[in-house]
Each structure stands twice: as structure tokens, then as C-alpha cells.
Amino acid sequence: MSTKVDARGLSCPQPVLMTIDEIKAGASSEIEVIVDTETSKENVSRAAQSQGWQVADVREEGDEYRIVIKKD
Secondary structure (H helix, E strand, O other): OEEEEEOOOOOOOHHHHHHHHHHHHOOOOEEEEEEOOHHHHHHHHHHHHHOOOEEEEEEEEOOEEEEEEEOO
């Protein structure tokens, strides 16, 4: 089961902090993070990897990015 983090409209570090909070909650082995800036996309991806998660997919949909991260 996947968890969603909707960080659209938020500037860094908010999307990163929200993602880290969800990782630490440990409720899911897959998290979909939605952001609306290139900077947030890069920072969330880097933060997830630093926590031992893999970036499984990054999709650009209009003005937003959907980042799927997974924990093995």
C-alpha cells in the first residue's frame, strides 16, 4: 500500500521534512510525493536516498512532479 505526501505549493525545506516524517512513520514501503518545483523534486529525491530509500519513478505531469520512493 502506497502513502501520498502532497507538498504542492510548499517551498523547501517543507516537502523534504514532510517526506522524512512519512519515512520515519514507517507506515508504508512505498511513498508517492507530489511537488511543484524542480528544486523540491531534486531535494526530496536526495533526502529519500540519504534515508536508504530508492527513487523508483519520477514523472512530470503538467506543472508538478510525482516522485515514487520505495524501501526494500
